[in-house]
Amino acid sequence: MAHIVIVGGGVAGLTAAYRLRQRQPEIRLTVVDQAPELGGKLRSATLADLPVEAGAEAFLSRDPAVPQLAADLGLQVVHPSGAPAAIALKGRLHPIPAGTLVGVPGDLAALAGLAKATPEPVTHGPLLAPGADISVGELVRARFGGEVVDRLVDPMLGGVYAGRADQLSLAVTLPTLAAAARRCDTLVGAVRLALGTPTGPATGLAAGAGSPTAAARPVFGTIVGGMTALVQALAEASGAELRLGLPVRELARTPTGWRLVIGSTRSPEVIEADGVVLALPARPAARLLHEYCPAAADEIGVLDYASVALVSLAFPGIQMPEMSGFLVPASEGYATKAVTFIDRKWPHLAAPDLSLVRASLGRYGDERVLQRPDGELVDLVRGELADLLGRELPVPVDAYVRRWGGALPQYTPGHLDRVRRARAALDGDPTISLAGAGYDGVGIPACVRSGTAAAEHLTLH
Ligand SMILES: Cc1cc2nc3c(=O)[nH]c(=O)nc-3n(C[C@H](O)[C@H](O)[C@H](O)COP(=O)(O)OP(=O)(O)OC[C@H]3O[C@@H](n4cnc5c(N)ncnc54)[C@H](O)[C@@H]3O)c2cc1C
Known part of the structure; x- marks a missing residue:
């Protein structure tokens, strides 16, 4: 019976294990993770005895990958209230304008009061050559000017990647916009095409391109019972043996398969395997691969990661604004970069007389604030929140701080080519x-698809 070892028990590794089990019911599977708990960045916690997420809180539900997986596993998906989100600018919370794609506008008039956009220069031919990549900031600055980047796009990308628009790859972070930019000669037209809204004559494409039915479906969802329910269901359905709290430190090819050294240096353990899925972040994966395939290791080892901290607070006896939350542009000078009003966004988590808030801190390249002790972070967030909302806030009845060091991949332009080359270097094997998130996208759906593809790679050969 074949033995496959999956290194990394995040959502990508667990999906790979589950898909391998579906394809080969008799196979022996082992998941090894250095953390004492499964799930990686998926981790449910409690705040004032209420369930909250300490890591990822939602997934794109228009993408069928996670809803389908949840249905297969008998889990229920719930959608957010649809309360609007805002941008904090100069002492006001401005609703995020409709018709934007991660802050990139498809209608410049909708930006009034938020950012001044320059008229688009005339371009003959598509904005992006086939196969080319560019940073999101570079493209949007060239088409609409700097304010749109600094006030809208950068905070939106910062909320997801803790990264900066001027460094993040368009092809990875906004793949539908990159595809549309390869067909359109204006960015407004490309955004509309990517959003599936009727395009105008400016794009040279037929009006009504895209799918209006897709636009009607809820955009996001989460798992009833929390993300940990997804982690547990995947682990159970995979039937894998779970080896937790054990780092994989060495990986070597043998004439018949693989040899992994796991555990501490003082009491190492050797595991033999016929196949391996590396579902850990790219840098430690590169270290494991270095002996066997330096070409692949060099390609993936350059990926850098940003660190973040989430501070969740439970405030008694007050009501937060009727919105799901807001983003704070870096130029506003706060450490807080995003705030979620948990019970406004997720009605199934509402509790009488409590307002639950989750703030996110940490921007790529400026992560000093994360070194402060938990109590200081709680006070900092409470003070900044009061300032941003323009009101006094009571002492929270409970607070929860979770740090995620080196957590969010910073895909720079050319990332997809580097991943392609790394996979090509390994392809003969x-x-x-x-x-995982180091390769095909940071979102949970991308990680689920990459776990599925890894399982297919091992079983198709
Ligand atoms: C704070 C935060 C909020 C997020 N919010 C969202 C969101 O709302 N929606 C969304 O779609 N995405 C969100 N994301 C992104 C998403 O959660 C992650 O990209 C995704 O969960 C990564 O899954 P993964 O399996 O690739 O990796 P991970 O979850 O990182 O799992 C990798 C595992 O490998 C293990 N590991 C590392 N080194 C070793 C080693 N040497 N030996 C053994 N094990 C090792 C780690 O312990 C870890 O468990 C968020 C991320 C963070 C950090």
């Missing part, structure tokens, strides 16, 4: 595959 049907017994190893790469999965």
Whole structure:
């Protein structure tokens, strides 16, 4: 019976294990993770005895990957209230204008009062050449000017990646916009095409392109019972043996398969395997691969990561604004970069007389604030929140701080080519595959798809 070892028990690794089990019911599977708990960045916690997420809180539900997986596992998906989100600017909370794609506008008139956009220069031919990549900031600055980047796009990307628009790859962070930019000669037209809204003559494409039915479906969802329910269901359905609290420190090819050294240096353990899925972040994956395939290791080892901290607070006896939350542009000078009003966004988590708030801190390249002790972070967030909302806030009845060091991949332009080259370097080997956020996208759906693809790679050969 074949033995496959999955290194990394995040959502990508667990999906790979589950898909391998579906394809080969008799297979022996082992998931090894250095953390004492499964799930990686998916981790449910409690705040004032209420369930909250300490890591990822939602997934894109227009993408069928997670809803389908949840249905297969018998889990229920719930959608947010649809309360609007805002941008904090100069002492006001401005609703995020409709018709934007991660802050990139498809209608410049909708930006009034928020950012001044320059008229688009005339371009003959598509904005992006086939196969080319560019940073989101570079493209949007060239088409609409700097204010749109600094006040809208940068905070939106910062909320997801803790990264900066001027460094993040368009092809990875906004793939539908990159595809549209390869067909359109204006950015307004490309955004509309990517959003599936009727396009005008400016794009040279037929009006009504895209799918209006897709636009009607809820955009996001989460798992009833929390993300940990998804983690547990995947682990159970995979039937894998779970080896937790054990880092994988060495990986070597043998004539018949693989040899992994796991555990501490003082009491190492050797595991033999016929196949391996590397579903850990790219840098530690590169260290494991270095002996066997330096070419692949060099390609993936350059990926840098940003660190973030989430501070969740439970405030008694007050009501937060009727919105799901807001983003804070870096130029506003606060450490807080995003705020979620948890019970406004997720009505199934509402509790009488409590307002639950989650603030996110940490921007790529400026992460000093994360070194402060928990109590200081709680006070900092409470003070900044009071300032941003323009009101006094009571002492929270409970607070929860969770730090995620080196957590969010910073995909720079050319990332997809580097991943393609790394996979090509490994491609001759049907017994190893790469999965997870380091390669195919940071979102949970991308990680689920990459876990599925890793399982297919090992079983198709
Ligand atoms: C704070 C935060 C909020 C987020 N919010 C969202 C959101 O709302 N929606 C969304 O779609 N995405 C969100 N994301 C992104 C998403 O959660 C992650 O990209 C995704 O969960 C990554 O899954 P993964 O399996 O690739 O990696 P991980 O979850 O990072 O799992 C990798 C595992 O590998 C283990 N590991 C590392 N090194 C070793 C080693 N040497 N040996 C053994 N094990 C090792 C780690 O312990 C870890 O468990 C968020 C991320 C963060 C950090």
